[in-house]
Amino acid sequence: MEAVLFFAAALGALGGAIGVVAMRNPFYGVLALIVHLFSLAVLFLLLTAAFVAAAQVVVYAGAVMVLYAFVVAYVGGEEEPSFDPIPGQRFLAPLLGAALFIELSIAVLGSSLTALSTHGPDVSAGFGNPAAIGKLLLERFLLPFEASSILLLLAAVGAVVLAARRDTA
Amino acid sequence: MNVEWYVVLSSLLFAIGATGILIRRSPIVILLCLELMLNAGNLALVAFSRMVGNQQGQVFAIVVMVVAACEVVIGLGLIVALFKRRLPLDVDALKELRG
Numbered sequence: 728m729e730a731v732l733f734f735a736a737a738l739g740a741l742g743g744a745i746g747v748v749a750m751r752n753p754f755y756g757v758l759a760l761i762v763h764l765f766s767l768a769v770l771f772l773l774l775t776a777a778f779v780a781a782a783q784v785v786v787y788a789g790a791v792m793v794l795y796a797f798v799v800a801y802v803g804g805e806e807e808p809s810f811d812p813i814p815g816q817r818f819l820a821p822l823l824g825a826a827l828f829i830e831l832s833i834a835v836l837g838s839s840l841t842a843l844s845t846h847g848p849d850v851s852a853g854f855g856n857p858a859a860i861g862k863l864l865l866e867r868f869l870l871p872f873e874a875s876s877i878l879l880l881l882a883a884v885g886a887v888v889l890a891a892r893r894d895t896a
Numbered sequence: 897m898n899v900e901w902y903v904v905l906s907s908l909l910f911a912i913g914a915t916g917i918l919i920r921r922s923p924i925v926i927l928l929c930l931e932l933m934l935n936a937g938n939l940a941l942v943a944f945s946r947m948v949g950n951q952q953g954q955v956f957a958i959v960v961m962v963v964a965a966c967e968v969v970i971g972l973g974l975i976v977a978l979f980k981r982r983l984p985l986d987v988d989a990l991k992e993l994r995g
Contacts (some may be wrong), residue, residue: 733901736905737901737905740905740909741905741908741909741912744909744912744913744932746921747920747925747928747929747932748913748915748916748920748929753922753924753925753928755929756898756925757928758968760931761931763935764930764935767935767938767939769909769937770902770905770942771942774902774942774943774945774946775944775946776942776946776954776957778954778958778960779938779942779954779957782958783946783961786961786965787897787935787958787961789929789967790965791964791968794968794972795927795928795962795968795972797923798972798975798976799924800962801976802924802975802979802985807955810991811930812913815918816918816919819918820915820918820919821915821919823914823915823918823920824911824912824914824915825911826916826944827910827911828907828908828911831907831910831911833906835900835903835904835907836900836903836904836907843974850904852950854949854951855951855954859951860954860955863951863952863955864955864958867952868952868955868975868985871955871959875959875962875963878962878963878966879962879965881964881966881968882966882969883971885969885970886969886970886972886973887974888982889902889970889973889974889976889977890973890976890977891977
């Protein structure tokens with residue numbers, strides 16, 4: 728059952744990722760990314776990370792993707808021209824991507840990772856639930872938590888400054 | 897499921913995102929591919945957190961989500977500003993800062 732869920736979610740995540748790269752219309756790319764994010768949330772649930780999965784669905788697939796959809800609708804989903812500024816870019820880039828994947832796989836699988844128990848230890852029932860994560864965030868990681876809230880505030884102010892300026896040029 | 901499957905899937909997703917950044921030229925799609933790469937990193941963090949049996953990796957993943965949200969907001973703000981100034985939305989045409 729777990730394997731079936733894993734492969735279904737992995738296929739969804741891969742399909743969504745390839746859709747983001749391959750779709751010519753940015754709006755379809757946004758929709759493909761939503762599929763990708765939902766599949767990742769399923770994977771997080773399989774990894775007993777309930778709070779991260781919920782945050783993924785609510786924050787990412789909900790709020791951030793709505794932001795993307797609004798901006799694509801505002802800018803207009805124009806398709807990009809199909810000529811290559813660098814000759815052979817369309818063939819070289821997938822080759823480089825494949826090389827990166829092979830390198831990463833060698834680095835990960837060739838390391839001492841396999842020496843550890845590959846199934847992971849048995850975890851208690853409360854592993855990764857909102858209470859446990861909230862306790863960690865408010866006790867051990869209080870400073871990073873506050874710093875990230877300041878970062879969010881700065882980003883919001885920055886977006887308003889960037890996007891709300893009247894046309895002066 | 898072995899944790900290695902998750903890590904290999906994560907590196908595959910990361911490579912797909914990097915390929916997308918190399919191929920595509922629309923800044924919106926490049927931001928979407930950045931999301932792919934950040935999420936691949938998140939998947940690896942959560943998988944390792946499960947492997948070690950420690951929840952701190954999940955806190956890491958949440959902080960990565962916060963950073964990704966900030967990056968999206970700033971990036972989309974830049975795209976809207978570009979659009980308002982009627983500049984082309986093509987990263988190859990926007991090269992004034994190139995030395």
